[in-house]
Amino acid sequence: MRMSQGVEWSIHALLTLAWLDDDAPVSTAQFAASLGLAPSYLNKQLQALVRAGLLDSLPGAKGGFRLAKSPDRITLMDVVTAIEGRTSAFMCTEIRREGLGVSEPASHFTQPCAVHGAMQRAELAWRQALAAQTLADVRADADLHAKGMQKFVRSYFDRP
Amino acid sequence: MRMSQGVEWSIHALLTLAWLDDDAPVSTAQFAASLGLAPSYLNKQLQALVRAGLLDSLPGAKGGFRLAKSPDRITLMDVVTAIEGRTSAFMCTEIRREGLGVSEPASHFTQPCAVHGAMQRAELAWRQALAAQTLADVRADADLHAKGMQKFVRSYFDRP
DNA sequence: GTGCGAATACTCGGATACCGCGTGTCCGAGTAAGTGAGG
DNA sequence: CCTCACTTACTCGGACACGCGGTATCCGAGTATTCGCAC
Numbered sequence: 001m002r003m004s005q006g007v008e009w010s011i012h013a014l015l016t017l018a019w020l021d022d023d024a025p026v027s028t029a030q031f032a033a034s035l036g037l038a039p040s041y042l043n044k045q046l047q048a049l050v051r052a053g054l055l056d057s058l059p060g061a062k063g064g065f066r067l068a069k070s071p072d073r074i075t076l077m078d079v080v081t082a083i084e085g086r087t088s089a090f091m092c093t094e095i096r097r098e099g100l101g102v103s104e105p106a107s108h109f110t111q112p113c114a115v116h117g118a119m120q121r122a123e124l125a126w127r128q129a130l131a132a133q134t135l136a137d138v139r140a141d142a143d144l145h146a147k148g149m150q151k152f153v154r155s156y157f158d159r160p
Numbered sequence: 161m162r163m164s165q166g167v168e169w170s171i172h173a174l175l176t177l178a179w180l181d182d183d184a185p186v187s188t189a190q191f192a193a194s195l196g197l198a199p200s201y202l203n204k205q206l207q208a209l210v211r212a213g214l215l216d217s218l219p220g221a222k223g224g225f226r227l228a229k230s231p232d233r234i235t236l237m238d239v240v241t242a243i244e245g246r247t248s249a250f251m252c253t254e255i256r257r258e259g260l261g262v263s264e265p266a267s268h269f270t271q272p273c274a275v276h277g278a279m280q281r282a283e284l285a286w287r288q289a290l291a292a293q294t295l296a297d298v299r300a301d302a303d304l305h306a307k308g309m310q311k312f313v314r315s316y317f318d319r320p
Numbered sequence: 321g322t323g324c325g326a327a328t329a330c331t332c333g334g335a336t337a338c339c340g341c342g343t344g345t346c347c348g349a350g351t352a353a354g355t356g357a358g359g
Numbered sequence: 360c361c362t363c364a365c366t367t368a369c370t371c372g373g374a375c376a377c378g379c380g381g382t383a384t385c386c387g388a389g390t391a392t393t394c395g396c397a398c
Contacts, residue, residue, distance in 0.1 A: 001240075002341090003161045003249040003279075004381065011275045012255045027331065036258050040384050047333065060390035061330045076278060080161075089163045095172045098196050111305035115171045118236060118298050119163075126286035138278050145271035162380090164342065187370065200345050207372065220351035221369045 006045040006083045009037055011138070013046065014054070014079065018071040018139045019153040025057075025064030026157065034156060045083060052082030072136035077127055088123055092116035166205040166243045169197055171298070173206065174214070174239065178231040178299045179313040185217075185224030186317065194316060205243060212242030232296035237287055239295075248283055252276035 013031050020026065028046060032039035046065055049055040054074055055065045067074070092113050143149055154160075173191050180186065188206060192199035206225055209215040214234055215225045227234070252273050303309055314320075 001161060001163045001244050001249050008255060008275060035255050057332060059332050061392050063331045084161050089161050095195050114298050114302035115168060118293050122286050122289035125289035126282050129282035129285035133278050138274050142274035217371060219371050221353050223370045
């Protein structure tokens with residue numbers, strides 16, 4: 001089970017915007033240069049964030065992306081959902097019902113598959129842990145260990 | 161992020177052994193027939209479970225697989241690890257350090273990446289939820305909703 | 321000097337190839353069971 | 360009837376193709392800026 005690389009890229013891009021903390025947009029090219037990533041592929045991820053309503057996009061010269069919400073209203077769950085979609089990791093194919101279950105009394109299937117339930121429970125714990133952490137939290141954690149980050153990022157992007 | 165199908169197959173096979181609850185082995189062909197799965201591919205998964213120490217394999221005629229431990233000592237985490245490996249879903253590539261970080265003071269990197277930490281925390285919650293559920297628990301849950309399961313499975317495999 | 325309009329350069333956005341890993345399959349080495357002969 | 364050795368058939372185990380989804384890229388549509396010109 002491997003998570004898409006786009007999630008990491010997206011969070012770092014969002015984090016950059018959180019540090020800049022103004023309404024001036026940042027273009028794909030600027031993001032790519034500052035993060036050392038492939039511009040075209042990063043653009044694809046940013047578009048997904050726009051579709052999910054996490055970013056606003058501004059076309060034209062001097063255009064780019066900016067946060068659509070306050071960082072404390074963007075959870076990591078939002079980002080993962082935006083990039084990976086809403087489908088759950090574990091996909092129950094109802095093996096027991098389709099296997100020897102064909103000759104089995106129907107009373108054996110009154111409830112959803114126990115295996116499915118167990119895996120779903122674990123996945124729920126994961127989703128809740130993601131939903132409990134906002135972009136603001138991550139930023140605060142980063143600031144804690146590296147005090148000058150915001151100042152450095154703002155100066156990198158020539159913001160006063 | 162999608163989990164390998166082999167995990168579901170494996171749990172159902174282990175669950176079958178838990179219901180049989182004796183030392184007589186079950187062959188790949190028997191598993192495949194009862195679960196309605198491709199024998200060759202299922203065999204691949206069972207081998208992984210053997211390597212992980214969850215199953216014992218008996219070669220030769222009338223051979224097959226049997227549980228290597230009691231069902232209450234096999235967690236869902238064990239199964240997932242056996243099939244998917246030990247690598248974590250989120251892979252931190254140290255974007256900040258490799259990106260604009262090249263011109264950044266080293267003091268900004270005294271601690272592991274905040275993004276990495278946040279994702280790891282969520283993943284830990286998932287792993288703990290998996291580790292908290294044993295094969296015996298899943299069986300008990302299944303028995304709860306379908307009382308006659310064990311009897312049915314044992315009769316299917318011609319066990320007295 | 322000021323307002324207007326067209327040219328321009330830069331942006332996002334989606335449509336298009338590439339590639340690695342999970343999926344699926346096959347055949348060979350090895351072993352326990354079964355069988356038959358000999359004692 | 361019992362023991363033993365051979366044959367046999369079945370098992371696991373790993374090595375070999377296939378296909379799909381993530382990865383990576385490119386080019387076109389659209390817009391704010393900018394420059395030049397007329398007033």
